Structures are given as C-alpha cells and as structure tokens.
Amino acid sequence: MRIIKNILMILGVVFVISTLIFAIQQDDSYGDQYEGEIKEVTDKSVSAEYRISAIDIPSDLNFANEKVPQEDPEIMERVDREFLVNTYWQSNALLLMKRAHKYFPVIEPILAKNGIPDDFKYLAVAESGLQNVVSHAGATGFWQIMKATGREYGLEVNANVDERYHLEKSTEVACRYLQKYKDKYGSWTLAAAAYNAGPGSINKYMGIQKANDYYDLLLGEETGRYVFRILAIKEILSNPDKYGFDINNEDLYNAVPTFRVEVDEPVQNFADFAQQYEINYKILKRHNPWLREPHLNNASGKLYTLDIPNKGYYKMSK
Incomplete structure (x- = not known):
C-alpha cells in the first residue's frame, strides 16, 4: 500500500513539473512571437515616418565672406560634426529659430552701423542661445561679456545696474571688441576665435605653431569647434526647410512693441x-x-x- 502511495506521489510531482515546463515553453514562444511583431511594426514605422541620414553640406561655406577650406578632409570632418549635432538636436534648433526672429532685428542694424559682417549675429547665437545667461567664468548676457571688459568699454556694471544685460548696448560693445580683433589679426574668422578664447590664447597658439589662419591652428576643444558651430547654425537657421524643419511665421517669437x-x-x-x-x-x-x-x-x-x-x-x- 505504501509503495502504491509513493508511486502515485512521484507521478503527481512529474505531472506538475511537466505542466510547468509546457507553460513556460508556451510563454517563451508567445514572447518571441510578440517581440517579433513589435520589431516588425517598429521597423515599418521608422522606415515609413522618420529617417536619420547624413547631412548634405553646401560646397561654398564661408564665414563673413572668408572661405572655408573644404578641400581639407580634416576640416570637413569638423564641419560635419557640427552640422550633425545642430541639425539633430531639433528642439534646440527650433528654439534658436524662434528667438532669432525676435532678436535679430535688434542686432542686425547695430552690426551694420558698425561695419561688422552680418554673420556675427550667429556668434551671439553660439555664445548664449540668444538668452541672458551667465557662464561659469562670469561672462554675461547675449554676447557673454566679462565684467572688466564691459566696464572698459563704458558699460555700467554693478549690483544695481548691469548693462551687459542690455541688448543694444552690449551689441555695441561686442562690435567694438570684434573690430579691434579684426584690426589685430586681419581676419574675421580669427576675430571670432579671439572673441571666444581671448587674444592671449590665440597669440600663444599662433606663436607656438607658426600659423596665422584659424583653419591651420590646433586649438582647444571649445575654440576649435567654435567657428564650425557658427557655420552650422548660420546654414541651418538660414535654410530650415532644407534641414527638415517645418516652422511657420506664426510659430516664431515676436518682440512686444x-x-x-x-x-x-x-x-x-x-x-x-x-x-x-x-x-x-x-x-x-x-x-x-x-x-x-x-x-x-x-x-x-x-x-x-x-x-x-x-x-x-x-x-x-x-
């Protein structure tokens, strides 16, 4: 009698284990099928609605009418990096387009009045994203002006009033600063680099490397990318449709009268x-x-x- 009970118990355990194994196999089979269906749907959705592709870069890039040496493959890799980063960071690009519509009409006539190429409005975009931000070093405003520089060029800077936040006045100072660097280096491209890094750094790199062209210099990470970033921002904001941005006039920000x-x-x-x-x-x-x-x-x-x-x-x- 005990033997029969033991046999029945063993058979029961075997049945339970077999059932569990069968259920697990069925679940796995369903999971594989489900994942396959999801993958198929996802692939079809991505294929039909959204494609990520390389950027078709214009062959006539220039900054302030100074030609970019696009025959140099190393230069083109750096150009390509900034075009990819700034095109596919879509939310940021859209915000820049919206803000540009509001603030460029203020900046453009001041640049023109001072004889500064219009392309330098994109330098302000690269510096601050057209916002009154403060850097870790204390550079402030749309044009990221340091306290000592602001005071040197006649801005009032104290706890009560800080005219680095004044768009018209700070743009005037930026113009004078940029013209000073153009006179010094003979190049608007190097003037932009000096605006970012300071003339001390540019002088050091030029002296060590015995080169006097931005595109021939090996610079630090930020300044080495700086002009290329401006070039990408200029092209994308000038031709949003070409880079896949659908934006209408009613989407843009406007200045309040x-x-x-x-x-x-x-x-x-x-x-x-x-x-x-x-x-x-x-x-x-x-x-x-x-x-x-x-x-x-x-x-x-x-x-x-x-x-x-x-x-x-x-x-x-x-």
Missing part, C-alpha cells in the same frame, strides 16, 4: 513704478533685464531709458 520712459532720479520701488504703466514688476524686468534690483539708486542723477510695453498689450490680473 514698447515705448521709452526716461528716469533721472532714484526709484524706490519698481513694483510701484510698474503699476503706473499698468504692468507688473515681472514684465518691467523682462523688458529691462539690466535693472538688477527692485530699486534704482541713481544718486548721481544719471539719465536712464526704460522700455515699457505698449498699453493694453498685457492683460493684468486684478
């Missing part, structure tokens, strides 16, 4: 000041980012000009 108010005395509270013009503190600072504190000291009675958005443009909450 403003009028100007002159102030030649201290302002105790800019929140109260803003209310006089039916705007709030945030909007006042958005249009005058060079005002760095909630008040204006102005003990000297200096004349400041503030941009105020046209009445009724913003809907204020009660």
